[in-house]
Amino acid sequence: MPHKAPGSGREGSIVLLVAADGSILLQQRDDDVPPAGIGRWTPPGGGREPGESPLDTARREFEEETGIRLQRLRYIETVTPEQVPDLLPCRLHLFVADDPVPRSAIQVREGLDFQYHHPSHFHTLPMNPGTKQLLARFLASDAYRGTVGMLQPYRAGVGIILLDRWGRALLQLRDADLPPERFPGQWSIPGGLIEPDEPPDAAAFREFEEETGLLLQTLQLFRVYRAAELPGSLTHIYHIYYDDPDIPEEQIDVREGQAFRYWAPNQLPTLSVAGPAAAVLRDFFASVHYRRLFH
CATH class of the missing domain: 3.90.79.10 (Nucleoside Triphosphate Pyrophosphohydrolase)
Incomplete structure (x- = not known):
């Protein structure tokens, strides 16, 4: 046998x-x-x-x-x-x-x-x-x-703020079994780490496709944050991109995290949002980049 x-x-x-x-x-x-x-x-x-x-x-x-x-x-x-x-x-x-x-x-x-x-x-x-x-x-x-990547002494990351026709931002509900310092079970901005020798914009397109199964056509740079500007940040430098492709939630394949959902600016205070993401979203919704799109 x-x-x-x-x-x-x-x-x-x-x-x-x-x-x-x-x-x-x-x-x-x-x-x-x-x-x-x-x-x-x-x-x-x-x-x-x-x-x-x-x-x-x-x-x-x-x-x-x-x-x-x-x-x-x-x-x-x-x-x-x-x-x-x-x-x-x-x-x-x-x-x-x-x-x-x-x-x-x-x-x-x-x-x-x-x-x-x-x-x-x-x-x-x-x-x-x-x-x-x-x-x-x-x-x-x-x-x-x-x-x-998360074990490296220096980490660079990207975040992607995508908007629908009503000006709501698409957020990702993070996995519940993440280590405590990585905001388990909280809403956050989709994105991830930049790989060695990878341009930040290429990382943003790649990360969003890996997490949702969708390939974006365009992205615009909002701001680059340093860790000192974002208490609790998981990266030393954080590139934030945005666009308003108005992708329906039902077209999103949830490949990472627990869910993806659009949230309006006035709904964010009612959510459990990861600290660095909450600060970035406040800055973005108050910015001229957002006002130009929806005001």
């Missing part, structure tokens, strides 16, 4: 713990599952037990295997063998974390070893095909790029 890894055919969770240099913590397995067999590398995780949520499984499995209880786990997505060929579990929940966990703090409670490996070295590691495809999928995601 063919060998099967623990959890094969079951539902499970894995943890993708990312370091500032982009390395990912992998576990070297001691069970024999072809083709790579004993000694293959894979993200830590395991099968879901009765009564557990996928998050509970991820947290428990990581702690059982390493002795570390993660505090900054975030859900990314759930995949099946139809999406990731050669995947062993029938349903796998992916979680990312950026807790600062040095290798020296990790106990090897299961498997042969744990090590941070940079993606540039993945091709040298023994891995089963499903693991290779799963990691490639994660490396291509905004979840990976964004996690690495």
Whole structure:
């Protein structure tokens, strides 16, 4: 009979713990599952037990295997063998974390070893095909790029204020499981981090398309903020763009965050709006840029 890894055919969770240099913590397995067999590398995780949520499984499995209880786990997505060929579990929940966990703090409670490996070295590691495809999928995601970006000592970002015909601004409801300093469950301005060597305007077009599935045609620069001007800012420099394409809410594909919705200026005080976003929106609605459009 063919060998099967623990959890094969079951539902499970894995943890993708990312370091500032982009390395990912992998576990070297001691069970024999072809083709790579004993000694293959894979993200830590395991099968879901009765009564557990996928998050509970991820947290428990990581702690059982390493002795570390993660505090900054975030859900990314759930995949099946139809999406990731050669995947062993029938349903796998992916979680990312950026807790600062040095290798020296990790106990090897299961498997042969744990090590941070940079993606540039993945091709040298023994891995089963499903693991290779799963990691490639994660490396291509905004979840990976964004996690690495937020760990950098200097961060530059973009925000996009889009308006409808009534002068309302499109805001994004942020995920509820974000780390506390990243304004979980609050409304904010769509946008994200500028990638290395990327022009700010190109980053604005890219981020909006990644978050909504929509490619904007035009954007205008409103203002560039420094961190000192925006208490609580997640970036050291923040480029704000705007336009009034009047995109219907029903055309927006919510690819990041919980929702997108238009809000009028007089509705903002009734909302839970991320601090830096609230300050930017107040400045924008009081600006000549906005008055020229709607007054």
